[in-house]
Amino acid sequence: MALLVVPACLLVLALLVGPMILMFRISLNQFHPTQMMVQALSPENYIKAATDPYYQQIIVATLGIALLCTLLTLVLAFPAAYWLGRMESRWKSLAVIATLFPLLVGNVVRSAGWMALFARGGLVNLVLLKLGITSEPLEIMYTPKAVVIGIIAVVLPYMILTLAAVIESIPRDLEDAAANLGASGFRIFWRVILPLSVPGVAAGSILVFVLCMNTYATAVLLGGPRFKMMAPAVYDQFVRGNNWPMGATLAFMLLAVTMVFTVFGSVAFARRYKTA
Amino acid sequence: MISRRHFLSATAGAAALATNLPAARAEGGQIVVGTWGGDYGQLLSDIIDKPILIPKGYEIVQDIANNDPRKTKLLAERQSRRGSMDVALLSDSDMYIVAQSGTFDPIDAKQVTRLDKVFPELRSDIAIPHIYSAQVILYNTNQVKTPPQSFADLWDPKWRGRVGLADILYPNNTLAAALAGGGGPSNLDPAEKKLLEWRSLDVKIYPSNEALAAALKSEEVWLTTMWLARGFMWKKAGIPLGHVVPKEGAPAIVFQGSVPKNAKNKQGAFAYLDAMLDAKAQVGFADKMGYVPTVTDAVLPEDLAVQVSLSEAERARLLKPDYAYAAARTQRTQDFWNKEFKG
Numbered sequence: 001m002a003l004l005v006v007p008a009c010l011l012v013l014a015l016l017v018g019p020m021i022l023m024f025r026i027s028l029n030q031f032h033p034t035q036m037m038v039q040a041l042s043p044e045n046y047i048k049a050a051t052d053p054y055y056q057q058i059i060v061a062t063l064g065i066a067l068l069c070t071l072l073t074l075v076l077a078f079p080a081a082y083w084l085g086r087m088e089s090r091w092k093s094l095a096v097i098a099t100l101f102p103l104l105v106g107n108v109v110r111s112a113g114w115m116a117l118f119a120r121g122g123l124v125n126l127v128l129l130k131l132g133i134t135s136e137p138l139e140i141m142y143t144p145k146a147v148v149i150g151i152i153a154v155v156l157p158y159m160i161l162t163l164a165a166v167i168e169s170i171p172r173d174l175e176d177a178a179a180n181l182g183a184s185g186f187r188i189f190w191r192v193i194l195p196l197s198v199p200g201v202a203a204g205s206i207l208v209f210v211l212c213m214n215t216y217a218t219a220v221l222l223g224g225p226r227f228k229m230m231a232p233a234v235y236d237q238f239v240r241g242n243n244w245p246m247g248a249t250l251a252f253m254l255l256a257v258t259m260v261f262t263v264f265g266s267v268a269f270a271r272r273y274k275t276a
Numbered sequence: 277m278i279s280r281r282h283f284l285s286a287t288a289g290a291a292a293l294a295t296n297l298p299a300a301r302a303e304g305g306q307i308v309v310g311t312w313g314g315d316y317g318q319l320l321s322d323i324i325d326k327p328i329l330i331p332k333g334y335e336i337v338q339d340i341a342n343n344d345p346r347k348t349k350l351l352a353e354r355q356s357r358r359g360s361m362d363v364a365l366l367s368d369s370d371m372y373i374v375a376q377s378g379t380f381d382p383i384d385a386k387q388v389t390r391l392d393k394v395f396p397e398l399r400s401d402i403a404i405p406h407i408y409s410a411q412v413i414l415y416n417t418n419q420v421k422t423p424p425q426s427f428a429d430l431w432d433p434k435w436r437g438r439v440g441l442a443d444i445l446y447p448n449n450t451l452a453a454a455l456a457g458g459g460g461p462s463n464l465d466p467a468e469k470k471l472l473e474w475r476s477l478d479v480k481i482y483p484s485n486e487a488l489a490a491a492l493k494s495e496e497v498w499l500t501t502m503w504l505a506r507g508f509m510w511k512k513a514g515i516p517l518g519h520v521v522p523k524e525g526a527p528a529i530v531f532q533g534s535v536p537k538n539a540k541n542k543q544g545a546f547a548y549l550d551a552m553l554d555a556k557a558q559v560g561f562a563d564k565m566g567y568v569p570t571v572t573d574a575v576l577p578e579d580l581a582v583q584v585s586l587s588e589a590e591r592a593r594l595l596k597p598d599y600a601y602a603a604a605r606t607q608r609t610q611d612f613w614n615k616e617f618k619g
Contacts, residue, residue, distance in 0.1 A: 018508030033606045036351040054615040121494050225443035225481045225619045239344045242351060242373075242612050 013028070027248035037245050046217065055233070055250065059257060062230040066212035069151045077159035081200075082193070085167030096164075097155050107154060111221040114150050115141060115196065115238035118222070142224025150218040155211050161205040166200025175180050202269040206262050211226065213247065213258045228255040283466055297504065307544040310349070313340035315509070323560040328551040334544055342444075342560035343370055350536060354379045359538035362545040368530040369447065372599035373606070375402045380534040381585060389460075390553040393571040397596075402531035404549045407558070409505035410526035410586060410594055416498040417516045426523035427456040431470065431497060437478040441499030442488045445603065447614040448527065455524040462598040464605060471617040481618060489515060497537035502531060507586050508566025509561030521586060525595040531567070555603040583615045 027045055029037040049055045084095055102110070118140040125137040140146050171194065178188045194201075217229040223229070228249065237247035269271045311317050317338050325336040339361055341349070344586070346361075349369045353359045354377055366374065374380070380402045385391045389402060398405040413430065415423045419438075424430055428453075430439050441449045450467045453474065457466025480497050482488040485506060491497045493515045504526075507519050535545040535550055553556065558569035562576050566584040569576065576585065586594065602609075 030609065033603050034373055036377065054611075057619070119490075120496055177519075220483065225483050236614070239348050241607065242344075242348055243607065256570060 023248045023251060026113065029245045031241075031243045031245050033242075036242055037086050041080055045245050046253075049246070049249050049253055055253075058228045058230055058233050059229070061228055062213060063257065063261070064146065065151070065215075067154065068207050069148055069212045070089065070205050070209045072148070073152050073155050074205060077156055077163055077204070078197075081160045081163030082167055084164040084171075086172070096161070099160050099164075103157050104156050108221065111150055111218050114146065114153070114222055115243065128209055142147040143223065144227060146222040146225065147227060147229075148216075148221045150165060151212055151215055154215075154218060155208045157169055158211065159208050162204035162207060163197060163200045166197050166203075170196045198272075202236065202266065206265060208257065209265070210262060213254065213261075223226045230257075305541045305544050305549050306335045306337055307362045308337045308339055308360060309548065310339045310341065310346045312342065313338070313364070315607060319561060319564055323557045324551045324554070327550065328557070334547070336548075339500055343367055345380045349376055350379050351377060352594075353536075356538055358540055359536045361536055362539040362541045363533055364536055365531065365533050365547045366403075368400075368403075368532055369597055369602055371400075371403050371534060373533045373603045375534070375610055376603065379536055381537050381539075381542065383534075383549070385544070385597075386551070388550045390550055390571065393553065393555075395570055398530060400532065403404055403534040404553060405530045405570040406533050406552045407504040407505075407561050407565070407566050408528060408530040408570055409584075410453065410528055410590075411501060412504045412507065412526055413522055414492070414500050414502050414507045414510070414517050415520070416492055416495060417518045419495055419498040419507055420518075421522050423518060424499065424522075425520060426488050427452045427472065427501065428524070430501070431456060431473055431477065433477065435477070435499055437480065438498040439474070439477070440480040440482055440488050440491050440500050441502070442485045442502070443481050443483050443618075444485065445502075447606075447609055448529075449501060450609050450613060451597075452522075453525050455522070455527075458612050460525075461519045461527065462601050463610065464601075465605065468612055468616070471612065475617055490511070492517065504586075505566035505568075505584060511583075512566075521531070521590040521593060523593075524588060525593040526586070526590065527595045527597060529597075530570070538573055 001102060026037065028041050029044060030040045030044065032038045036202050080099075084092070084099065087095060099179070115122075119125070119141075120137040120141070122141075124140060125134075128134045128138065155175065174192050174196070178192050184189065214231050215229060219227060219229040220232050223232075231254070234247050234250045234254065237243045241247075285463060309320065311320060317340055321336070329336060339346075344527075346364060347366060349360065350364055351374060364374075364380075370435075371380075382401050383391065385490075391399075394405060400410065401500065413424055413427070424432065424435075429454070450471065451461060453470040454460060454464045454467035456464055457470040459466035480491065482491055485502075488497075488500060491509050492500065492510065498583060504519055504521075507517050511517050521598060533549050535549065539545045553571050555569070555571060555574040558571055558574035560574060561567050561576075562569055562584055563580055568585055
């Protein structure tokens with residue numbers, strides 16, 4: 001049976017671990033504007049990235065956006081997931097497909113749609129101006145607001161489907177029993193549904209957090225040139241600056257921060273709800 | 277059984293084939309051109325590929341990307357025995373940076389026969405100049421009745437929040453700021469103070485040239501610094517724009533073509549560069565995109581020349597980039613732009 005994992009492991013080794021080892025080696029090289037990079041074994045790039053306030057700000061901003069989006073996505077997804085998980089209608093398959101539908105549209109195409117909505121002369125501003133709610137067009141494009149909305153739209157289906165699968169497995173009898181004992185709707189949610197949904201909350205949150213940390217297209221297209229997140233910063237170093245060593249260093253820092261938060265979150269969830 | 281007659285005719289055929297092979301290699305085959313897409317790529321196809329090279333038996337494949345990814349690809353592939361591009365098109369400053377690592381073959385005047393028609397000031401050992409333009413001030417004619425005359429005028433507080441810049445042109449915007457502060461192509465130091473002043477004047481930054489064009493059209497911003505050629509294209513697209521050649525001088529930009537040392541079809545690549553210098557093709561580019569020809573025998577119709585060319589007095593203010601200085605300073609320029617100006 002163990003042999004069944006061999007093909008997948010080989011693929012990961014060849015296509016992920018191999019290039020990562022190469023990237024790590026590149027991160028220890030030094031940048032040269034006309035030779036691209038000079039062979040070296042120096043931690044200089046890591047020291048620069050860790051101590052430069054510019055990169056510190058980008059890491060903090062990326063973490064902040066990722067945590068905020070994960071939390072908002074969880075709050076928005078839970079009611080929809082509960083509805084989907086408890087659904088017994090013959091339309092359930094259709095509802096699942098409808099939830100998945102946004103994932104059929106690429107990030108760039110979706111962001112282009114948001115751009116048309118959020119622009120100064122876009123639909124949102126046109127409606128607000130027509131209705132007299134605002135007298136001047138709102139600045140939505142190229143702000144963190146636009147990025148948060150754009151990211152949530154991307155990751156919401158992942159959270160809904162992960163939560164719905166777990167909620168579906170919680171026996172409905174438990175809710176009935178709690179209601180029979182006089183628990184209110186909120187109390188049933190808080191004391192029964194939520195604790196039993198923790199595996200789904202943990203899995204969904206980690207999945208969404210990792211996706212948010214690595215956001216590229218949404219951050220670039222909706223955040224604009226002044227908005228900073230790690231994935232666009234990595235791209236900038238590789239492609240705009242031709243600084244592969246620094247690009248590789250930032251990529252590893254992004255990976256490290258994401259892993260630390262993911263592992264910390266998983267352990268915290270497991271400890272908090274191990275009796276659940 | 278093979279008869280003597282069959283054998284002779286077969287060997288004669290093989291010999292003929294063998295003698296034809298070098299000829300086929302000498303002219304024809306696939307040429308991979310690393311180029312920008314959009315209008316530029318389409319014009320290459322319409323004005324150069326179809327009328328000049330395809331009839332000669334070449335097959336042209338465009339490897340479409342922006343300047344930066346192409347530069348990165350060339351640098352990454354430079355050690356490979358075979359590269360992915362036969363012809364690489366880049367802006368002059370990027371061409372200089374890539375050429376420093378010995379990526380390109382010298383231009384072979386025997387294979388690029390039209391090289392002698394190139395304006396002497398645009399010639400280079402490693403690239404042919406395809407088209408060129410100048411960095412000027414563009415303004416919305418509906419909103420700006422008294423246009424600025426210099427880059428420095430763009431810092432006038434009356435234009436607060438009305439100046440827009442394209443993020444991708446950060447080296448050029450930095451040079452404009454340096455010129456406004458008394459610097460120049462070989463002294464970008466004054467740019468840093470001027471960029472911070474610009475930031476306090478709420479200058480707007482757009483991720484691409486197209487986003488900047490949309491902002492000029494919607495009158496979100498009224499002024500920018502941009503290639504005269506792009507201003508010509510935007511005017512053709514219906515944006516009400518005028519231009520001013522700044523008092524400090526107009527930095528020139530030349531878009532060049534070169535042949536990587538590891539190109540698979542060098543003969544075809546040089547034939548491509550030669551075709552890029554074709555007079556008719558050059559006039560076609562001026563007509564559609566507003567870039568000025570680089571060869572002496574490409575004469576523009578008068579009405580077009582007025583729109584895309586500079587007058588004698590204005591040409592005297594063209595500024596040639598200091599490639600070595602800009603290349604050595606590239607990381608500082610990018611860092612300041614990202615960390616201090618945009619940050």
